[in-house]
Amino acid sequence: MVEPRAPGSPILSVRDLKTYFQLDEGIVRAVDGVSFDVQAGRTLGIVGESGCGKSITARSILGIVDKPGRIVGGEIWLRRGADQPVDLATLPANSAAMRAVRGKEIALIFQEPMASFSHYYTVGNQIIEAIREHSDATPRQARDRAIALLDTVGVPQPERRIDEYPFQLSGGLRQRVMIAMALACDPRVLIADEPTTALDVTTQAQILDLLRGLQQQRGLALILITHDMGVIAEMADDVVVMYLGRAVEKGKVDAIFHAPRHPYTRALLRSIPSIMAAPRTKLATLGGSIPHPFNRPAGCPFHPRCDAFMTGVCDRAVPAALAGPDGSEVSCFLYGERP
Amino acid sequence: MLAFTVRRLLLAILTIWVISVLAFAIIQLPPGDFVTAYIAQLSASGASVSEAEAVSLRELYGLGQPFYVQYAKWIVRVIAGDFGVSMEWNRPVGEVIGDRLWLTMLISFAALILIWGLALPIGIYSAVRQYSIGDYLFTLIGFIGLAVPNFLLALVVMYLSFRFFGANVGGLFSSEYELAGWSWDKVVDLIKHLPLPAIILALGGTAQLIRIMRANLLDELRRPYVVTARAKGIPEYRVILKYPVRAALNPFASTVAYLFPYLVSGSVIISIVLSLPTVGPLLVRSLISQDMFLAGTIVLLLGALTVVGTFISDLVLMWVDPRIRHQLD
Known part of the structure; x- marks a missing residue:
């Protein structure tokens, strides 16, 4: 599916992506038909509880899903300037073509800045490696560029820090270095997988500010994966709400927050702690827990936890995505046709 | 890092010293001494040793003295590079071990x-x-x-x-x-x-x-x-x-x-x-005949080599693992 390359057309289009894990006990449908678009200069927030397939979606885009996971269906179209768009889902994981995309055009920022660096090499070594992989830079040039990058992301004394090991840096600094590493080759798409989860609140705000600033400067398309609705409200332009590998609701951030349609989205919003709430009131929680992957409920996967559950409807069929105004979508039998 | 190395080195020396004491003590643990083993060996082949001969042999090797005196005499000579004379071979221990080590x-x-x-x-x-x-x-x-x-x-x-x-x-x-x-x-x-x-x-x-x-x-x-x-x-x-x-x-x-x-x-x-032709068979034989200077020397040398090996692997580890290196600074 080649769409016209109009200005404002998405850099990355994911269509009906399916990534399954073939285990001895059965098939785990980690990502089960997710579609979304990412535009330059805009932020797409992907939100959901842990285990809903957010991270696997990100890894599928880069072709780095761990075995036995595999993309079994769908398309991932990357548009690159005047060239023909390329479907990343068809590229073999370890092919040169896929590796040229990884880090160069689409870069990833990880959740745990501590565990995501190797402690046997200096941070400089790990940044320079990315630069030299995708360019002809000499070691000297690559080092200068790495220092400049560290400076950009607000690492003080970059000339000194570049020769330090990750364990010598604080959590916030490590995440800044991680961002510098992701920016090493000037990617057009940046995927941040829970970039602030492991950080304390003040550092979180600084890192989010940094990401927003970098996005504005460079016109990055940002995919922000988080379970934190607060982060979504602050950062995202568009939102995809995921549940059990499916996108249950999509829309502009204002619509999601002010007129949520899917019961799951509403439940997530209710569970945000509010500073306005009366003291000592219990925070609303989402009843139940995510079903075991081998024990997927029939029908709408959310129905056992849903407060709008309709017997004989929701447990029979999977609701299809229903398009709404302004590009929004919702997959719920409360709207549209019922079986 | 230097402090770490020095500390390790001192510990290594201490360990070798403890090994030397243990080696010497363990070799003396079995009942009897080289002379009893020697007499048993000779009488097995039909010859006999008189009481006077046995006494003079014990005198010669200082076997009648208390443990710590024997040990002190031995270790002082070892430090000077003289490992003593093998009782069984009647030759200097260094010569008996020779290329085997x-x-x-x-x-x-x-x-x-x-x-x-x-x-x-x-x-x-x-x-x-x-x-x-x-x-x-x-x-x-x-x-x-x-x-x-x-x-x-x-x-x-x-x-x-x-x-x-x-x-x-x-x-x-x-x-x-x-x-x-x-x-x-x-x-x-x-x-x-x-x-x-x-x-x-x-x-x-x-x-x-x-x-x-x-x-x-x-x-x-x-x-x-x-x-x-x-x-x-x-x-x-x-x-x-x-x-x-x-x-x-x-x-x-x-x-x-x-x-x-x-x-x-x-x-x-x-x-x-x-x-x-390694030290293994020699060690077994020296232990059987209670040839204590030979056995002691072999046990001490093997122990020392092991300690040196450990010391080197510590240094290598410190050199290859930046975390250890930086903890020490």
Whole structure:
């Protein structure tokens, strides 16, 4: 599916992506038909509880899903300037073509800045490696560029820090270095997988500010994966709400927050702690827990936890995505046709 | 870092001293002494020793003195480089041990190199291709290597090579070089004889180290930093070799410390079976005859070598692991 390359057309289009894990006990449908678009200069927030397939979606885009996971269906179209768009889902994981995309055009920022660096090499070594992989830079040039990058992301004394090991840096600094590493080759798409989860609140705000600033400067398309609705409200332009590998609701951030349609989205919003709430009131929680992957409920996967559950409807069929105004979508039998 | 090295060095010296005391004490533990063993040996062959002779022999070796006096006399001379006279051989201990010490070292070192050379690539392969046919095959061979006592293996190999190649695989030298002085030809002869005992000695250790490397690497392969490296677009083989293998190497490097004594003690029985001119058989014999200066010297030297090996592996570990290095600064 080649769409016209109009200005404002998405850099990355994911269509009906399916990534399954073939285990001895059965098939785990980690990502089960997710579609979304990412535009330059805009932020797409992907939100959901842990285990809903957010991270696997990100890894599928880069072709780095761990075995036995595999993309079994769908398309991932990357548009690159005047060239023909390329479907990343068809590229073999370890092919040169896929590796040229990884880090160069689409870069990833990880959740745990501590565990995501190797402690046997200096941070400089790990940044320079990315630069030299995708360019002809000499070691000297690559080092200068790495220092400049560290400076950009607000690492003080970059000339000194570049020769330090990750364990010598604080959590916030490590995440800044991680961002510098992701920016090493000037990617057009940046995927941040829970970039602030492991950080304390003040550092979180600084890192989010940094990401927003970098996005504005460079016109990055940002995919922000988080379970934190607060982060979504602050950062995202568009939102995809995921549940059990499916996108249950999509829309502009204002619509999601002010007129949520899917019961799951509403439940997530209710569970945000509010500073306005009366003291000592219990925070609303989402009843139940995510079903075991081998024990997927029939029908709408959310129905056992849903407060709008309709017997004989929701447990029979999977609701299809229903398009709404302004590009929004919702997959719920409360709207549209019922079986 | 210097302070760490100095502290380690002092500890190493202290350990060697403790080993010397223990070695000397353990050798004296069995009832009787060299003279009783000597008399028993002589009367077994029909000769007899008079009481006066026995007393004068004990006098000669200072056997009647208390333990700490004997030990003090011995250790003072050892520090001066004089290991005493072997009672059984009636020759200086240094002369009796002769080339055997470094031949033991040579065989152990050859086995160590072999263990590393085999275990490293096989361990990496087994982890990266976990549950593949190759992995199962190496696991099978590894467990056989681990389960079969290596003296048995030595016997089997000896039998097979004698039966099918008509070769006598015992010893480290061909008969014409055995008593000859050192020459280039003798060295070549030694190198030709070295692989077989080294392989037999290395087999058990290799199996063990393959398992260690495989387990370490499996742990590391699932770490987030591997995904980070992949996300940078680096080719898979470089991702594996630069990151998880590097991390898995650390515990691997520290295995040298315990592998070395394992090899030295493991070589005793193999050396007897393959009649290798190492210190192993000499040690066994000296212990039986209670030849305490010879036995003490061998135990002390082997202990010291092990301590030195551990010290070196500590230094190597400090050098390769930036975390240890920086903790010390």
